[in-house]
Amino acid sequence: MKIHHAMLIAVSSVTLFSCVSPKKLREAEAKYGQLNGAYLEMQGKLRDCEQKSKDSTDQFARRRGEYETRIGRLNEKISDQSEQIEALKANNNQVLNQLKDLSVISGSQAESIKKSLDNIGAKDLYIQDLQKAMARKDSLNMALVMNLKGAVGDLYDKDINIKVDKGVVYIDISDKLLFKSGKYEVNESAKVVLGKVAKVLLNQPDIEFMVEGHTDNVPYKSSVLVDNWDLSVKRATSVVRILQDQYGIPPARMTAAGRSEYVPVGSNDSAEGKAANRRTRIVILPELDQFFKLLETPQRS
Structure with a gap:
């Protein structure tokens, strides 16, 4: 009976597999094969993304270390x-006291010289304050660029x-x-970038x-x-209108200007230089307190 049951199962299995046609197989x-190829491709892209993320993190850490070293x-x-x-x-005061004791100069003259030296010292302190401010500004500039770059688009x-x-x-x-x-009509896809700029502003x-x-x-x-x-x-007014009409930036805060070809950032003798010169530039001139506010990371919605 058991042998008969086993043979029945074997015959059923052969019959089942024989029902699958070679074409379907x-x-x-x-x-x-397609799914496996797509899976391997996605794995490769994932590894590339992880490597780019690591490279960006390492580069930021290296630049930050360079700035901290410079400030130090x-x-x-x-x-x-x-x-x-x-x-x-201290040496000047000592010399003045010695001169006064030797009666080379009078007490009032010594006091006048001392005030002059104090003024020089005050100017030196002012210069030191400026140097500290410049050092801090270098650090703030880097942080500001990183924050804006991160908000507007890919860091690199x-x-x-x-x-x-x-x-x-x-x-x-x-451009x-x-x-x-x-053309001077803004592409629909470009409005994503302008929306991020508008959020910062x-x-x-x-x-x-x-x-x-x-x-x-x-x-x-052209005809127009x-x-x-x-x-x-x-092109400048097209961007300004989008920032005003679609993203709600008050028009009184904006100025539209055309600079034509006369402020190049690259050589017009090469295709790469011409491409770099075709650009739209947003120029922000903040007051000092506004400069520090720009360092605040915008809250994400």
């Missing part, structure tokens, strides 16, 4: 200068460049993100800024626009 194998050296230099100033003041996106120079914040957005060639309601249009030196003319001056202005 090949289709299943092909589908499996400046503080040491300031401390050394302070000690030298105090030593010089070549099409979005943010820098701080002499207290002025510059956000450069490549290939915003416009089609020779709305977070600082007291800051005014300028939107500048820039072009390369290729002559331009005369030259690159017109094109650069129209």
